[in-house]
Amino acid sequence: MHKLMLVDQDPDRSASLEVALLAAGYAHIIRVGQGENLLAAVRTHQPDIILIDMQSPDRDTLESLRNVSREMPKPIVFFAEQSDLDTTRAAISAGVSAYIVDDLPGKRLKSVLEVAIARFQEHQKLKDELEDYKSRLQDRKDVDKAKGILMQHRNLTEEEAYQLLRKMAMDRNMKIGEAARNFVAAMALLGGKF
Amino acid sequence: MKQELRIGFLPLTDCAVLVAALERGFFEKYGLHVTLQREVSWANIRDRVAFGELDAAHMLAPMPLAATLGIDGLGIPMQAAFSLGLNGSAITVASPLMEAIRQHYPQALCTSPVRSHGLKHLLSAQTPRKLVFGCVYPFSQHHYLLQAWLQDGGLVLGQDVEIRVIPPQQMVESLAQGQIDGYCAGEPWNQQAVSRGIGQVAVTSYDLWNNGPEKVLGVTQAWAEANPETHQALLCALLEAAHWLEEPHNRVRIAELLTRPEYLDVPLALIQPPLLGRYRYAPDEPERLLPDFNVFARYAANFPWHSHGAYFLAQMHATGQLATLPADPVALLAKVYCTPLYRLAAETLSLPYPTVDYLSSVHCLAPWVLRDASQPIAMGNSYVALERLRLG
Numbered sequence: 020m021h022k023l024m025l026v027d028q029d030p031d032r033s034a035s036l037e038v039a040l041l042a043a044g045y046a047h048i049i050r051v052g053q054g055e056n057l058l059a060a061v062r063t064h065q066p067d068i069i070l071i072d073m074q075s076p077d078r079d080t081l082e083s084l085r086n087v088s089r090e091m092p093k094p095i096v097f098f099a100e101q102s103d104l105d106t107t108r109a110a111i112s113a114g115v116s117a118y119i120v121d122d123l124p125g126k127r128l129k130s131v132l133e134v135a136i137a138r139f140q141e142h143q144k145l146k147d148e149l150e151d152y153k154s155r156l157q158d159r160k161d162v163d164k165a166k167g168i169l170m171q172h173r174n175l176t177e178e179e180a181y182q183l184l185r186k187m188a189m190d191r192n193m194k195i196g197e198a199a200r201n202f203v204a205a206m207a208l209l210g211g212k213f
Numbered sequence: 214m215k216q217e218l219r220i221g222f223l224p225l226t227d228c229a230v231l232v233a234a235l236e237r238g239f240f241e242k243y244g245l246h247v248t249l250q251r252e253v254s255w256a257n258i259r260d261r262v263a264f265g266e267l268d269a270a271h272m273l274a275p276m277p278l279a280a281t282l283g284i285d286g287l288g289i290p291m292q293a294a295f296s297l298g299l300n301g302s303a304i305t306v307a308s309p310l311m312e313a314i315r316q317h318y319p320q321a322l323c324t325s326p327v328r329s330h331g332l333k334h335l336l337s338a339q340t341p342r343k344l345v346f347g348c349v350y351p352f353s354q355h356h357y358l359l360q361a362w363l364q365d366g367g368l369v370l371g372q373d374v375e376i377r378v379i380p381p382q383q384m385v386e387s388l389a390q391g392q393i394d395g396y397c398a399g400e401p402w403n404q405q406a407v408s409r410g411i412g413q414v415a416v417t418s419y420d421l422w423n424n425g426p427e428k429v430l431g432v433t434q435a436w437a438e439a440n441p442e443t444h445q446a447l448l449c450a451l452l453e454a455a456h457w458l459e460e461p462h463n464r465v466r467i468a469e470l471l472t473r474p475e476y477l478d479v480p481l482a483l484i485q486p487p488l489l490g491r492y493r494y495a496p497d498e499p500e501r502l503l504p505d506f507n508v509f510a511r512y513a514a515n516f517p518w519h520s521h522g523a524y525f526l527a528q529m530h531a532t533g534q535l536a537t538l539p540a541d542p543v544a545l546l547a548k549v550y551c552t553p554l555y556r557l558a559a560e561t562l563s564l565p566y567p568t569v570d571y572l573s574s575v576h577c578l579a580p581w582v583l584r585d586a587s588q589p590i591a592m593g594n595s596y597v598a599l600e601r602l603r604l605g
């Protein structure tokens with residue numbers, strides 16, 4: 020049975036990937052998080068496959084093991100052994116990279132990588148959705164603030180203030196939230212207290 | 214012509230040419246819409262360029278050669294037609310070690326450049342221990358400079374000192390935690406150690422090699438073949454940006470831009486002084502004047518010299534990265550360091566360019582003039598201090 024090591028700075032993603040890999044029948048999984056000494060972990064656990072988050076700066080260190088000593092495992096970039104360009108591209112775009120140690124046969128490894136790609140993509144989607152939600156919430160707050168200023172200073176109704184903001188945003192080719200933020204900032208600069 | 218481009222970079226002061234080209238509109242001028250993408254490792258840069266997720270990237274000068282030779286772990290051929298500048302890195306040593314050398318072997322610090330004999334003395338006198346030095350990537354000028362500098366003082370690699378690969382942005386923290394005794398990296402990562410008082414610069418790359426190679430713009434050979442017009446537009450934009458960066462007041466402006474969170478995200482005080490030729494070696498010393506610490510365009514800095522490539526080949530062989538030297542190095546270097554593409558771009562901009570590919574080894578301690586050029590080019594010092602770094 021292959022021993023898998025997951026190196027990920029995001030503990031949630033790493034945990035969900037572990038679950039998926041366990042479900043796929045991989046029993047030996049070691050998780051290494053941020054701040055842990057990756058080289059020491061590799062030396063201790065001697066994994067066969069290493070999956071690493073591309074946001075982790077440790078990749079260069081990991082790869083340099085190839086040139087170090089005989090007793091150390093020698094990680095080989097998984098992509099180099101793979102003729103399947105689509106999987107490779109999907110992995111890079113999802114932000115996960117894989118290493119196999121020495122001459123491990125590549126057949127089952129593709130499925131490991133595919134599980135990882137799926138988890139990374141799913142995680143990214145959740146993150147994007149959360150970001151989107153947060154920014155929409157912020158936009159609404161800023162638009163309300165800008166509307167308030169306009170209503171007070173130009174004696175407008177709420178609907179009129181909104182339409183004015185919308186026009187300002189469209190004229191400047193901006194999102195309404197951004198236009199509202201700029202407007203509030205400009206008013207603050209002019210000495211208003213809002 | 215492909216106009217939407219993604220270009221990768223690592224947070225280092227010498228990504229300045231890319232940032233200047235974007236922020237000052239040089240990419241736009243040549244019809245390119247560029248997104249700069251910050252990466253965390255050279256391996257990411259290599260993979261994303263190799264598989265087309267990035268069109269081009271800030272690369273260590275030997276990287277395209279290692280890729281074409283197939284020794285970088287991937288073996289997807291790459292090339293460079295543009296050098297992003299000269300010099301710009303340094304070897305930092307932990308402050309307690311430098312203080313110990315200053316106290317016990319002050320004469321070791323009285324040479325220029327400072328050599329590593331002081332470290333060797335310390336090792337021989339103290340209880341035996343192995344030093345650990347960080348370098349940024351196996352295929353880097355930093356690695357070759359560091360090895361040469363350590364060996365020059367009699368330190369034996371593997372026995373007295375181990376070299377460990379650590380990404381540049383993690384060097385200072387590794388030094389602070391005592392995991393390493395020193396490192397060779399680009400700015401702002403030496404100035405950061407000095408300002409925190411935990412490290413002192415022993416030598417700069419300029420001290421070891423006046424006006425030596427550093428970074429290039431790397432692309433895959435497949436990309437260059439598929440996008441010749443875009444490649445030329447890119448080279449023209451970068452040439453203009455590099456020349457823009459040679460004006461001192463523009464250096465002030467680029468330093469401010471580089472502090473932004475999407476670029477280096479460190480205080481101005483760590484970026485600006487070296488760009489303006491003022492370099493601090495130790496916290497308790499005044500700044501020294503090093504006007505050529507960062508060279509972006511002058512001295513034919515952007516030309517992808519084959520002589521630099523030949524030197525990388527020799528270093529790869531000497532350090533065991535390359536088992537056998539290639540049968541036809543001239544043809545290989547011509548494929549990797551594309552001088553004709555550079556000349557075409559320079560011609561478009563009416564800028565002078567070298568007409569030869571090899572810069573014969575001049576050991577010049579004073580400025581000189583390169584006459585093997587479309588118009589004579591003023592060159593800076595060309596002195597290589599250590600024997601191991603000299604070619605032929």
